[in-house]
Amino acid sequence: MKLPTFPGGIHPLDNKATTATKALVNCSLPNELIVPMLQHIGAPAACCVTVGQQVAKGEQIGTAVGPVSVPIHAPTSGEVIAIEPRLHPVGRPLPAVVIRPDGDERWHKGLQGYDPDSLNPDELRQLLQQAGIVGLGGATFPTHIKLSPPPDRRIDTLIINGVECEPYLTGDHRLMLEEGSKIVDGILILRQILGVNQVILAIENNKPDAIDAMRKLCLKTPIEVQPLPVKYPQGAEKQLIEAITGRQVPSGKLPMDCGAVVQNVGTAAAVSTAVRQGRPLIERITTVTGTGVRNPQNLRAVIGTPLSHLIEQCGGFSDDPGKIILGGPMMGNSQISLEVPVIRGTSGLLVLRHQDVSIKKPGPCIRCGQCVKVCPIHLQPTVIALCARLGLIERADSYNALDCIECGCCTYQCPATLPLVQSIREIKGAIMEHKRKH
Amino acid sequence: MDKALYISSSPHIHSGVTTDKIMRLVIYALLPAVAVAVIFFGLPALKVLLICTLGCVACEALCCKLMKQPVSIGDGSAALTGILLALNLPPSSPWWMALLGAAIAIIIGKMIFGGLGYNPFNPALVARVVLLISFPIQMTSWTAPAPLSMGFDALSSATPLGEMKSAVMLTGQLPEMATSGFDRYFYGLMAGSLGEVSALVLLLGGLFLIFKRVITWHIPVSFIGSVIVMAGIFWLIDPTRYPSPLFHLLTGGLMLGVFFMATDMVTSPITARGMLIFGCGCGLLTVLIRLFGGYPEGVSFAILLMNAATPLIDRYTRAEIYGDHHHDRGGLQ
Numbered sequence: 001m002k003l004p005t006f007p008g009g010i011h012p013l014d015n016k017a018t019t020a021t022k023a024l025v026n027c028s029l030p031n032e033l034i035v036p037m038l039q040h041i042g043a044p045a046a047c048c049v050t051v052g053q054q055v056a057k058g059e060q061i062g063t064a065v066g067p068v069s070v071p072i073h074a075p076t077s078g079e080v081i082a083i084e085p086r087l088h089p090v091g092r093p094l095p096a097v098v099i100r101p102d103g104d105e106r107w108h109k110g111l112q113g114y115d116p117d118s119l120n121p122d123e124l125r126q127l128l129q130q131a132g133i134v135g136l137g138g139a140t141f142p143t144h145i146k147l148s149p150p151p152d153r154r155i156d157t158l159i160i161n162g163v164e165c166e167p168y169l170t171g172d173h174r175l176m177l178e179e180g181s182k183i184v185d186g187i188l189i190l191r192q193i194l195g196v197n198q199v200i201l202a203i204e205n206n207k208p209d210a211i212d213a214m215r216k217l218c219l220k221t222p223i224e225v226q227p228l229p230v231k232y233p234q235g236a237e238k239q240l241i242e243a244i245t246g247r248q249v250p251s252g253k254l255p256m257d258c259g260a261v262v263q264n265v266g267t268a269a270a271v272s273t274a275v276r277q278g279r280p281l282i283e284r285i286t287t288v289t290g291t292g293v294r295n296p297q298n299l300r301a302v303i304g305t306p307l308s309h310l311i312e313q314c315g316g317f318s319d320d321p322g323k324i325i326l327g328g329p330m331m332g333n334s335q336i337s338l339e340v341p342v343i344r345g346t347s348g349l350l351v352l353r354h355q356d357v358s359i360k361k362p363g364p365c366i367r368c369g370q371c372v373k374v375c376p377i378h379l380q381p382t383v384i385a386l387c388a389r390l391g392l393i394e395r396a397d398s399y400n401a402l403d404c405i406e407c408g409c410c411t412y413q414c415p416a417t418l419p420l421v422q423s424i425r426e427i428k429g430a431i432m433e434h435k436r437k438h
Numbered sequence: 439m440d441k442a443l444y445i446s447s448s449p450h451i452h453s454g455v456t457t458d459k460i461m462r463l464v465i466y467a468l469l470p471a472v473a474v475a476v477i478f479f480g481l482p483a484l485k486v487l488l489i490c491t492l493g494c495v496a497c498e499a500l501c502c503k504l505m506k507q508p509v510s511i512g513d514g515s516a517a518l519t520g521i522l523l524a525l526n527l528p529p530s531s532p533w534w535m536a537l538l539g540a541a542i543a544i545i546i547g548k549m550i551f552g553g554l555g556y557n558p559f560n561p562a563l564v565a566r567v568v569l570l571i572s573f574p575i576q577m578t579s580w581t582a583p584a585p586l587s588m589g590f591d592a593l594s595s596a597t598p599l600g601e602m603k604s605a606v607m608l609t610g611q612l613p614e615m616a617t618s619g620f621d622r623y624f625y626g627l628m629a630g631s632l633g634e635v636s637a638l639v640l641l642l643g644g645l646f647l648i649f650k651r652v653i654t655w656h657i658p659v660s661f662i663g664s665v666i667v668m669a670g671i672f673w674l675i676d677p678t679r680y681p682s683p684l685f686h687l688l689t690g691g692l693m694l695g696v697f698f699m700a701t702d703m704v705t706s707p708i709t710a711r712g713m714l715i716f717g718c719g720c721g722l723l724t725v726l727i728r729l730f731g732g733y734p735e736g737v738s739f740a741i742l743l744m745n746a747a748t749p750l751i752d753r754y755t756r757a758e759i760y761g762d763h764h765h766d767r768g769g770l771q
Contacts, residue, residue, distance in 0.1 A: 010453070012451060012453070167451070238760070238761070248760055248761040249760075249761050250761045250762075251759055251760065251761040251762050253761070321443065322443065322444055323443060323444045323445075323446075323450060324443055325448075325450055327448075329448070329449060329450045329451045330448060330449045330450075330451070331448050331449070332448055332450065333447070333448065334443070334444065334445045334446055334447070334448075334450065335443070335445075336443060336445055350450075352450070357444050357450075358452065359444070360452075360456070363456075363457050363513065363554070363555075364552075364553065364554050364555030364556065365555050366457055366460075366515075366554060366555045366703050366704050367555065367703050367704050367705075367706075367708050368460070368703040368708075369654075369703065369707075369708035369709065369710075369713075372708050372709055372710075372757075373654075373710070376760070377759070377760040378757035378758065378759055378760050379759070380708065380709070380756065380757075382708070399756075400759045403759055403760060403761075406448075408448050408449030411449050411452075412449050412451060412452055412453055413453050413455075414452075415455055415456050415457045415459070415460050416456075416457050416555075417452060417456060419447075421448075421449070422446075422447050425447065
């Protein structure tokens, strides 16, 4: 049978073999944890502790500001030694609480688990917000918002994203193999909140062991496991919805506008932990990998662990690092320093050696049409990028630049090595600015 | 951490297929045709190939120097233009005409517009057409192919299309050569430009490019398809006056045009639908010019005319934006 997918996309080397067979390892506590107040899409949390205060593991150190926001919790017990801007994965210093762990791992007293059946959807949503649950696929959108469709939107499909289409990353893969039952429990809670019948767990074909394991666990549940062909960006929200339901999310709208909600497998596991044990989101799985790491691993690290500590845990650098990327190679951010902490969206730490970083001077567009062919949104990336270079904001908008999902397929494929998606990103900012003004 | 870290925005990896690799692959795909040309027409063909290729590379280097730009001959596109131009010239072309063609292709066809990627017309075809109009005698003096004869004592001969056209004009009837014996055209035993002789090797080269994903099927299929349909209609109307579609496919520059000239990325549309329209236009114009135009061969004119239409085609073939309409194409449900 032909597996469902989406049009466009690319087939980069997945480079997952290095870590796909390595079991999850708990990362040790560093000497100091840097916990930024912004770890999600939406308003940053407001710090609610003071320097010198003793905090317990799981205690709130930042409170949610407004509806599209989640609180931040202390990842371990210890003393707050500073509240100051620290270098954030976005590339500039942002407010953070710095904690010196005391090593006791003393849990906060007020944390309490519930039987999900005893709670109604609203109580569950609130519980998830208080636990700081956000999308762990990398976008970190607050989960309770995604689970609160307006009454006029009928949600009929819950899609669980176990695709992990970014090359190198294997955290979700290992999680499905090692903690599948927790994922299933989380999925059932999500299903209960949304009140949907159809639940589909999508996994890319390059993880047959995870497909088998999850199929076994889902046997007596309403969850259907759906293998998908290996293609980037198969795990992007819109592309995943199209592959599974055949529906396209309307331009400028949200997945819920076509009846679907997508949640990542890691998020599902975090939901289970938050509800059953009352434990907030204070750790995540991150794949430390790449040619520049001596001993690549899938680490379970607490939020706030500096990257330098992750590298140490993996045997240090194998050679001079050329590029340090948080996330995968297609959509991750390159970092200027190892003092940046792991945050809720840190799905991987990829280190490329100097010799692996190829810097090519972009040539002229030869109009080969490759970018058009691979664009999953049916854009003409080279035309939009040209508008960007010429500063033609309105023209770029007329070519639907705002619909770009920034997956990077165009730049990956461009034979002239033009920075297409980078130019489109810039002009998107300019278009939004322009629209605000007019 | 002795050396500084590279910082750039995502993506951080690349497919590795770069412009120069694409140009190299197209040149490889042309090598069988080049070999056939040298075997069939001997040293004169080799001479034309060398003059055109070296001439194009030299002209581009010179232009870059004059324009104070980095020398761009490393991308291989100038060499490719030179080979394509040579394949579009008669084997008996004088050296000065080949060199002039190279200069026209690179200077007027390409560098004047800003170099690779900016030329609206296929440079090799621009040069061919300029030469054809300026030097009609030299551009239509053909020699019969004589495999392995080294090109000495070449016999002059007419191209199948030329012979067909003059016979139809004189007698109103197709000559015998336009109704039977097509296998020799398929292998290339006919007079013509260097690259017009063997449909077989050009087809192989074209399939190699499609297999390597350098070009897509859209332009070749729509070009050939529309030639078959258009030529077929006239053939059905009057098979004694109009040759069969197969004759059209195997003779003249059609295969070279279909796989190597019309598919030139710079001068053809970038969308799949646009490529289909482009290919159809090329096919229709080719047959119309061949049957009713003043010249026996119409491939170059057809492609150049469609090159001119490319910006327009691109404008009107933008794909429907993702999620513009509520699609329901089945999927799993």
